[in-house]
Structure formats: structure tokens, C-alpha cells
Amino acid sequence: MLAATIVSIVSIVSLATTPASAQTLRYANQGDLKSLDPYTLRESTTIAHHGHVYEGLTARDKDLKIIPALAESWETPEPTRWRFHLRHNVKFHNGDPFTADDVVFSADRVRAKGSDFQSLVPADAKVVKIDDYTVDFLLTTPNPILIAQWDAWYIMDKKWAEANDAVAPTPVSATTPSYASLHENGTGPFTIESHQPGVKTVFKANPNWWRKPEHNLKEIIFTPISSEATRVAALLSGEVDVIEPVPIQDIARVNASANAKVLTGPELRTIFLGMDQIRDELLYSNVKGKNPFKDLRVREAFFKAIDIELIKTRVMRGLSTPSALMIAPQLFALSKDFTRPKFDPEGAKKLLTEAGYPDGFEVGMDCPNDRYVNDAAICQAIVGMLARIGVKVELLAQPKALYFAKILKSGNFSSSFYLLGWTPATLDSHNVMFDIMGCRDDPASGRGSTNVSGYCNKEFDAITDKVLQESDTTKRDLLIKQGFEIAAKDFAYIPLHQQALAWGVSNKVKLTQRADNQVLLYWATKQE
């Protein structure tokens, strides 16, 4: 016992005094990595971490285009049948070969109870193994964007899962932790050497990876640092090489420092305001007997009262891109055909008067304060802008755990006026049209599951359904444009802006920043 302690002390002291190899990259994020099970938590930071050790049938490249990964190619011989040809000679980290059995197993596991990724593979799809390297997915209805989210559906090793009692995705009331949440066995560019949940995770390069690595790293050490000042200090002092996110007020400071810079770029997330248009009387307003947001003129007035350029310069310090649409321009080819209605407080006041509110009215607003960049500050600015047109807003800003519990379906959509951010998981407009703009009158269909405002336009929904089935890209884009035009005319929502990404990167590291904010270090190089 004593001897072991002495040996470990000696080895650790010697480790502490040798300088870290230049090919060790230290990465600190605001959030932490809890479970290693790739089906437990559908959250972009976690998905990015798992993307270093696991891979899906498809992946997305630096410009977010879909590229082959574990599937070399695929085709749709019929609209409801997708055939995937799997890559040969791929091994899991423990040496097991990757075959069609693993794909079938993963498809079942991802749809099982306890998985947070159930919607990625349709529940009624049949997955059939044709031979060791060919798998068919038989759907009940055509779905041209079936694979849009499959870069987050990671393939697991059937033999390993069965041998370690990890067939069910992380059981709920277990007395012992699930094996898969503490161990990994993927096909990806890195293996996990050690994992202390919430403290430190060490990744080691996988020498048997099937792709030729673009990185030159031997090791990645990930530590979460939730305190913003500490995270920036760690970057400035050189203790970490990459941090995400850099708080806006520290960006200039990091750029002025000698050993780090900030990578910025627009994120795919669109921040917008929603107004309750479904209730007959608002939950949080002094207007009784009717709902002011049901009147198009009131919604238009609210839209025109907001000075988005002022928010950009004063609140976001220039780090936002005002939106005209509910989706990021990078994700919709015809987005340039849309322009944002001008800021017009006089016109807004006139519209309010026409609608019957010459002295304005009072309304309650819900806002998160720790989810999006400067979210609470944006809401406070909006309170001031609406006060100019006579609307008195009472702002309730809360941490995200409470905020989402209140305004989402589980809280019965309890909001009259709220701020929300959305990145379509499929990186496609249909997700926006279906999830947040579709009527929510039929819960079983899943339409409008995150439509907190209750906006409902049957014509719009009909177009959404056509978009899902249309395989021709040009026709599809025109349909989407039609849909968005209807919603814009209705002033269904008030899109605000795309927030900016801010990654702090040491000058010794070259890194590609992807617009979906996934920090993927297998594209990073670090010099001596």
C-alpha cells in the first residue's frame, strides 16, 4: 500500500515537472460532459464531444454539407426504401468489426425507452439487414430528409453493448450506473482514456481510424469551467488552448492579448419573439375579455417597434446578424428574397391606435437569463422599446431550468410574450415550419410541439406537408418560400437576429469553426 503510494507520487511528481507535449490540446467549455452514452442527452455540446469517439452513417463537413461516414453510399430505389452501403474494414475501438448488425442494433436502441434521440429514426421504420455491409430502411411514408440529423445518431457496437449489459439506453432508476455512461466503444478518431463526469475527460488519438486524420493531436484534455471569468483567465494564462464560449464583454480583451484570439461567426440559431395568439384572453395582461395578439395590427406594431440595429450595436456589441426569417440565411437558399420590415415606432403607435389601444396595454414577458447570448439584456432593451409605443411590459427573466419548464408543452405553454432561440436540428426549413410554426391542435401528430405562441394557419400547414414530400430541391425551396411569405404577412413571429459564436483559441492552434457551434477538434492542429 505504502509502496504503491510512493510509486504513484514519484510518477506524478515527474509528470508534473515535465512540460506538456505540444500535441496535447486543452479544451475548456462552459458546460460539462456527463454521460458517455451517445443516446442520453440531445444537446449540441454533448453531441460534439461524442462526435470525437463515435460516428454515424453520415457526417457533416466544415460547411455543414452531408458527407458519407460509416455509410459509403446510399440510394432510394423507391421513395420509401433507403439502401445504405456500409464501409468495409472499420473497427470499433476494442477491435470488433463494424457490420450491418451494429446498425440494426443501434436503430433499435436509439428508439428504445430512455433514449433522447428517438425522433432521429422513424418509430415505424423497419431496419433490415441485407448482408453484412448493406442495410435497408423501409419507411411508411416518403421522407427526403431522413438522414438530415444522422450526423448525431452514433452507431454503437452490438457485441460490446450486449456483453456489458448496456442494451438499454441508460436506465432510469438504476442502483448502479450504466456501463455505457462511463465507458465508450466507438469508431471515431479518438478514444476516451479516462472520464470523471463533470471534472475532466482525457481523449487519446485512435491510430486505427479509417479516415486520414487532419489533426496532429495525440491527446485532448477536456475540463469544464463554468465561471466565465475563470475560463477567460485560463485561456489568457495559457493553461487551456480552446474555450467556448467567450463572453461578449471579454472578446476585445482576448483579442488584445498576446497568446489568444477569438474566432467569431454567425451561429445558425435564430433568436425570436413569440406572442400568444391562441388563447381568448392572455394569461399575463391587463386586457380582459379579448386577446390583443389575435389582431394582426398589434403584432405588426410590436414588430415595427423593435430597433434591431440598436440591439445589435448596444446589446450585442456588433455580434449579431439581424434576421428577416425564422431560419438562418445559410440554411435556406432563397433567404435573400426576404427583407426585414423597417423599424417604425410612429407607424407602430398608429397601428396600435387603429387596433383599439390608443394608450397601449400591459403584458407580461418571459425570458431566459442563462441560455442565449445576452438574452436577459435583449429582453430589457425590448421592454424599453415597447414602452415608447405605450405598451408596458413586465419582464420575468429566469434560469433556463425554470423558464423552459414554464413555457414549453410540459408547462402548458404558459406565456403571453416570450423570447426563444431555435436551430433546426435537421438544418432544414421543414423543422422550423413543423415544430415551431405549425398548428398544435393535434398533439398526436407532433406538429407544433414547440409552438408556444399557438400560431395556426391551415394554408401554411398544407404547404409544410407538401415540403416534406417534395424531392426536387428547386420546387421544394419555392414551396418553403411560399410558406414563409404567408407567415411573414401574418407577422406570426418577430425574428430578431442570429447570435454570433465566440470561440477563444490560442495562437498556437488552428481550428475550423462550424456554424452549428460544435467544437470539433479532429480538425484542429497545434504547433510546437
Add this chain to the structure above:
Amino acid sequence: MLAFTLRRAIQAIGVMIAVGIISFSMFRYAGDPVNQIVALDASPAERAAIRKSLGLDDPVPLQFARYFGDAVRFKFGVSYQFREPVAELLKERMPATLELAVCATIFAMVLGILMGVYSALRRDSWLAKIFQAVSLIGISLPTFLIGILLIYLFAVVLGWLPSFGRGDVVRIGWWTTGLLTVSGLKALILPSITLGLFQMTLIMRLVRAEMLEVLRTDYIRFARARGLTTRAIHFGHALKNTLVPVITVAGLQFGSVIAFAIITETVFQWPGMGLLFVQAVQNVDIPIMAAYLLMVSLIFVTINLVVDILYTVVDPRLRSSISRPA
């Protein structure tokens, strides 16, 4: 003496049961636990099944009895975020917090006593006045600000000490210690100062006041008249009598040091129980919150009990007053 101890022990158990009731009610009244476990679109049948498996349909006293029975055996359930048993998580993180708290207390006591004695003995020197100013700073600046200032000065500008984390740790059994490695010791310095600064000013002022008081008493004057050396008087007699209330206060404060560790751990990303608790609050991870509440209450109650008993052992005057019926 025995009756006194028994009475205090029973009071302690009463406090623990009260805390147990509060932390149990967190489960029931701080939101539906089923919501935290299942996906947003789970069917009513699934929810009913989970309610049954968690025993949420049983009568409340039975649920509380079950909860408390498990808690006494250190079975705190499974964390919602980590999907690991909470007892394991706490066991993993406890050494970090305890080490930090002990180092902070030692720092506070050593420096506090030294500074307090000096400012009592050399009341009008300029060094004593500096100590007074420092004590004002220690009391008025909030902990997180002190932490960030120290990080800025020592990690960013000077680069002498690490800005976060615990450094390399050595595992001995289930305990992990940072005291045996260079990086571990370096990492302990700034957090200990941050956490201990408030304590240190408290102890310094207390020692100074007590020392001045003791130096005015008769027996010190008689000792001087008797011809004892200054050193014998100051350190042999005065300091010993000063220390008794100081140690009592420091011991009682140990509980609050562990509580304040939450802020220090958040600033320095120190992987202890406090940081675990803060993350649990942000993610509404009720099993961890309830378990942390119980653990910290246990520590407080135990320390208070031990200090009370020790106090009567150390100070003979109290023993007789206690054995007489109140």
C-alpha cells in the same frame, strides 16, 4: 455529564429529522420528478409506470420513512443528470471540499492568530494598522471578487499559480489528495486564501480583542509583578487563555466554511461537493440537492455537538454548572 451529552445528541437527531423532512419535500413540491426523468413527449402510460416504480403513489409518511431509511444508510438515489448513484458522486467529491476547507481554516487560524497577537502586543505600530486595514478588506470584499482578483494577479499577470482545477491528485483508497503533488499544492493556494480570508479577519479581530482583554486582567499584572519574563507572560499565560474562545469560534465556523466553499469552488472550478450542488441547482437535479442538504446538516450538527462537549471538557467551570439540574 452523560445526561448532558445524551440530551445534546437527541437534539441533534431532532435537527436531522427536520432537515430530512425539508429535503424530502423538495422532491414532492419542487416540480414533478417524473418530468425530469422522461422525455417531454412520454405517454401517460409511461409516466404512470415510472411513478409506480419510484413509489410515488404510496402515502406520504410511507414515502418519507422509506426516503429517510435509505438516507441513513447513505442511499440517496440516482442523479438525474449523471445517471449515477448520488452517494458515489458525493464520495468522489467530498475529499476535494474537505481538503480545501481544512487548508483554508489552517491558513485562517495561523495567520489570524499571528496577526491578532502582533496587533494586540504592538497596538500602535504601523504594521498593526496595516493589519487592521487588511482585515477591513477581508470582511468587505465578496468571496468571488477576491477569487477573481487573485486569479487575475497570480495566474494571468504573473503566471505563478494555476487559475482553475485541482492539479494532479494522488488516490489513497477512496480519498484523493492534492497535498502530495507539486501541481496539487500550487492549485490549493489561491482557493484556500479566497475561502479563508473572511475567517482570517474574524479570527484576527477576535484574538486581538481577547488578548487586549486578557492583558488587562489581574493575574497578568500579578505575574508581571512577580517578575516573569514578558515572553512567558504573553505566550505562556495570555495566549493560552485567549485561544479557548478562538478555537470554539473557528470550530463552529468550519461548517460555514464548507458552505461558503460553494462560491470558491465555482470560481476556481474546484471539483468538490459545492460545485456539484451548484450544477445540481441549475439543472434541477433534486436527488443531489437533497443529499447535499442532508450531508452538510450532518457536518454542522456533528461539529456543534463535538465543540459543545469539548468545551465542557476543556473549561472546568462549565462542568459543575451543567451537572446541576437546569
